[in-house]
Amino acid sequence: MPQGGAKPESRSSAALASYEELGTQFDQHDPRDQYTYMSSKFRSDYTLMEHVGVDGKSVLNVGCSFPVDELYYARKVDRWVSVDLSPRSLEGAEAILNRELHPDLAKKFSLVVADACDLPFEDDTFDMSICMSTVDHIPSAEARQKAVDEMGHVVVTVPNRWCLPYAAGIWKMTREKTLHYGYAHLFSPREIRRIGLRAGLKPGFFASSIAPPDVWLPGYPVVIRWPARLTFRLLRFLGYFGRRVGYVFEKPVRPRSGPGAPGDGTHSSA
Numbered sequence: 104m105p106q107g108g109a110k111p112e113s114r115s116s117a118a119l120a121s122y123e124e125l126g127t128q129f130d131q132h133d134p135r136d137q138y139t140y141m142s143s144k145f146r147s148d149y150t151l152m153e154h155v156g157v158d159g160k161s162v163l164n165v166g167c168s169f170p171v172d173e174l175y176y177a178r179k180v181d182r183w184v185s186v187d188l189s190p191r192s193l194e195g196a197e198a199i200l201n202r203e204l205h206p207d208l209a210k211k212f213s214l215v216v217a218d219a220c221d222l223p224f225e226d227d228t229f230d231m232s233i234c235m236s237t238v239d240h241i242p243s244a245e246a247r248q249k250a251v252d253e254m255g256h257v258v259v260t261v262p263n264r265w266c267l268p269y270a271a272g273i274w275k276m277t278r279e280k281t282l283h284y285g286y287a288h289l290f291s292p293r294e295i296r297r298i299g300l301r302a303g304l305k306p307g308f309f310a311s312s313i314a315p316p317d318v319w320l321p322g323y324p325v326v327i328r329w330p331a332r333l334t335f336r337l338l339r340f341l342g343y344f345g346r347r348v349g350y351v352f353e354k355p356v357r358p359r360s361g362p363g364a365p366g367d368g369t370h371s372s373a
């Protein structure tokens with residue numbers, strides 16, 4: 104993942120100060136107490152994670168903050184590295200993991216202070232990377248692109264510009280300087296898709312905090328199925344206006360070269 108070249112602006116000191124302060128207040132601001140945040144997270148972030156499959160995998164989490172994802176997936180993963188710009192946030196996260204997890208689970212986690220745009224890991228170190236509501240905190244477009252370039256096979260979610268009441272709230276608080284958290288950019292679903300494409304990744308499954316329920320329609324009476332299908336289609340469309348949206352981006356498999364690779368003259372099709 105390390106690459107040369109001039110570094111784009113990937114942090115602002117005011118935002119970093121607010122992440123540092125938040126890291127000392129995790130006991131008072133536990134996101135698990137916020138029902139709407141958690142339901143949005145389940146619908147978007149965890150739907151994407153389940154789509155990829157997390158069991159027994161090594162995961163890189165870029166932008167950790169409160170370790171809500173770590174606690175949720177501790178039993179399932181094999182190994183998990185959480186990265187954040189803020190040392191205090193990571194200290195707070197480590198204290199929570201040690202307090203809430205059995206030592207056998209807590210030892211799966213490592214916490215590393217690093218910049219999303221300059222990750223200190225070689226390519227293909229992890230089975231998957233996740234980056235939830237973090238690229239939206241990076242100040243420049245160039246740095247946001249660089250962060251996704253760095254991650255490879257990845258689940259990325261962002262706050263959605265088209266969730267109009269939410270976007271209006273962020274805009275008002277930013278203007279009045281009452282927002283305690285450094286949002287730098289709200290995305291449209293198309294925009295985050297384009298960032299993945301520019302990073303050479305293949306956008307796959309899309310998820311949003313507005314989504315149809317997961318029900319098995321053939322099990323329902325026939326009179327219910329058609330109206331339900333229409334309603335679910337409408338909800339899928341409304342997904343583009345959900346508060347948090349994201350994609351699974353896949354890294355295209357590079358064709359092998361060398362002896363035994365297709366086209367080298369030694370390969371035979373059975």
Ligand SMILES: C[S@@+](CC[C@H](N)C(=O)[O-])C[C@H]1O[C@@H](n2cnc3c(N)ncnc32)[C@H](O)[C@@H]1O
Nearest residue numbers: 113122166168187188189218219235236237240
């Ligand atoms: C909103 S929190 C993410 C919380 C969590 N992942 C979630 O799903 O809600 C954003 C985190 O990203 C971190 N962050 C912001 N810019 C970063 C960067 N350039 N590199 C690494 N972490 C960064 C902040 O310190 C903060 O803890």
